[in-house]
Each structure stands twice: as structure tokens, then as C-alpha cells.
Amino acid sequence: MSTRIAFLKGHGTENDFVIVPDPDNALDLSPRTVAALCDRRAGIGADGVLHVVRSAAHPEARHLADEAEWFMDYRNADGSVAEMCGNGVRVFARYLQRAGHAGEGDLPIATRGGVKHAHLAKDEPGAEPGTGPVTVAMGRAVLPGGDVTVATAHGTAPALHVNMGNPHAVAFVADLADAGELLSAPAVTPAGAYPDGVNVEYVVDRGPGHVAMRVHERGSGETRSCGTGACAVAVAAARRDGADPAVTGSPVTYTVDLPGGRLVITEYPDGSVDMTGPAVIVAEGEIDAEWLAGVS
Numbered sequence: 001m002s003t004r005i006a007f008l009k010g011h012g013t014e015n016d017f018v019i020v021p022d023p024d025n026a027l028d029l030s031p032r033t034v035a036a037l038c039d040r041r042a043g044i045g046a047d048g049v050l051h052v053v054r055s056a057a058h059p060e061a062r063h064l065a066d067e068a069e070w071f072m073d074y075r076n077a078d079g080s081v082a083e084m085c086g087n088g089v090r091v092f093a094r095y096l097q098r099a100g101h102a103g104e105g106d107l108p109i110a111t112r113g114g115v116k117h118a119h120l121a122k123d124e125p126g127a128e129p130g131t132g133p134v135t136v137a138m139g140r141a142v143l144p145g146g147d148v149t150v151a152t153a154h155g156t157a158p159a160l161h162v163n164m165g166n167p168h169a170v171a172f173v174a175d176l177a178d179a180g181e182l183l184s185a186p187a188v189t190p191a192g193a194y195p196d197g198v199n200v201e202y203v204v205d206r207g208p209g210h211v212a213m214r215v216h217e218r219g220s221g222e223t224r225s226c227g228t229g230a231c232a233v234a235v236a237a238a239r240r241d242g243a244d245p246a247v248t249g250s251p252v253t254y255t256v257d258l259p260g261g262r263l264v265i266t267e268y269p270d271g272s273v274d275m276t277g278p279a280v281i282v283a284e285g286e287i288d289a290e291w292l293a294g295v296s
Helices: 031-038 086-098 227-240 289-295
Strands: 004-012 015-021 048-054 070-076 105-111 114-120 134-140 148-152 155-163 167-172 199-207 210-217 252-258 261-267 272-277 280-288
Touching (some): 015 031, 015 086, 031 070, 031 289, 048 086, 086 272, 155 227, 199 227, 227 261, 227 272, 280 289
Parallel strands (some): 015 048, 070 105
Antiparallel strands (some): 105 114, 148 155, 261 272
């Protein structure tokens, strides 16, 4: 093994990631290794790891290799595996652009939640290369139904269950402070509603078609942004507002403010959801392989 392993650091609306390019899937990223990389004091620090692997080289993605060359092997900050990460897909696409594996336009990316289609917009005239917004087709939202409540700082609040390839419980509250401390997972009732854990969003209104949110991401605690969470919030807001595109026949768009920035979410009459926002690579460097072996 090389004594140095390349990495980059990037973020999408301040949802930040350690990016580990590994086209041939040669690295063993155990849960303990991932947690060490994401440690903000003893490691590099991040909300998760984007392990960049060719689909044909990864056993979980080989069946998708004909549709997407690259697989986003995403891990939460605690080392657990996740189906999808919306902000992560945008940063993943930006990395592929930076590395010369993709250009402006459409880009399929394999994930455990299926193939996601990103679109790298052209840069604005005079802007730095690779700074245009990235849109990701996030797939269709599923609303399984069932009554769910989540804990707040003052009691409980009803929540809507929205699945965006990963599970979300969306609660509308009077003030974002009502969410309380979100480092630990909020209690959800009934207790067995989400056997594999859930992302919990607390939402307030800012104006017509405009909401703000805070989120607890399972496996990561409170994060500055959650792309799939913003999509779930927009879908939940549309249903609350009586704006179901499948019924009206017209797309509906919500601006979603997160602690780390702003995302624009559009849901279409066929149920598909697009997410548009920034994706930034901020640094690149090398991980010491001996340190990595030690923490593993």
C-alpha cells in the first residue's frame, strides 16, 4: 500500500464530505476508518465520506455499470452505510468534473438508492471554472402514510413520513428553536416506525413557496444541510399546502433555507423531484496510510 492516500474535502450548502478517490475499490474503508476520517478533532472532519469507485469494481454496483460508470459508496460520519445523500451526489459530481471524468451537462451516478442523474450547469460568464450550480434528479418521493410523531423541545409534533430513497420524518413547527438539541436522534413514536433509523426535519415557513429547516441526520447528528431532507421537506410542504403536482398537473417549486445555504426543489406531475444547489471542492491532500492503518 502507498504511504499516502489522496483525498479531497468538499461541501454542498455546508454539508461537508471527505472525498476518497479509489477507482479500483482497492481500499478497505471499515466503519472505524470512516469514523476516524470524519472526526473533527482527531481526523479530517466531515459529515460523511464519498468513496469514489468505478461501478464495475464494486460488488454493490456492478449491476449498474452499464448505466453509470461511477458509484458513490457513501458512508455516514459514524461509519454506517447510507442509501443516498443528495448533497453528496452534487459534490460527487463536482469531483468528477474537477478530476476530468465529466464535463458540463448530464452525468449518471450509481448509488445504493439507484442511478441518480446530475446536471452540471455551465459556469456564469467571468466565473471561476466549475462553480455553476448542480441539479440532481432525486427520483420519486414515496409517502407511505401512517401516523408518526417526533419529539420537540416542548413536547411532540406530528410528522409526515416521506421516503426519498432514505426515510424522513418531516414536522412543521412554530420556531426552529423548537427542534431543541439535534446531536442525538429525536424520539419517534411509534418506536418501531423506523427500524433502521430516520432523518428528522423541523420546518418553519418563510413565505409563499419558501421554508426553512433544521435536520438530524441518522448516523451524523445535526448537519448544516441535507439534500434528501430538503426534498422531503418540499414534498411535505406541497402536500400541506394542497399543491400536489400529480393532482394539479403543474410542477411546484419550493426554496428551502438550511443553516448552510439554500436549495431549490421542484416536484413534477410524474412525482420526480429535482434539487439544485452549489457544490464546492475546498481542499485536497494526502492521508497518511500508517495513521489510517492505526485507526483501523
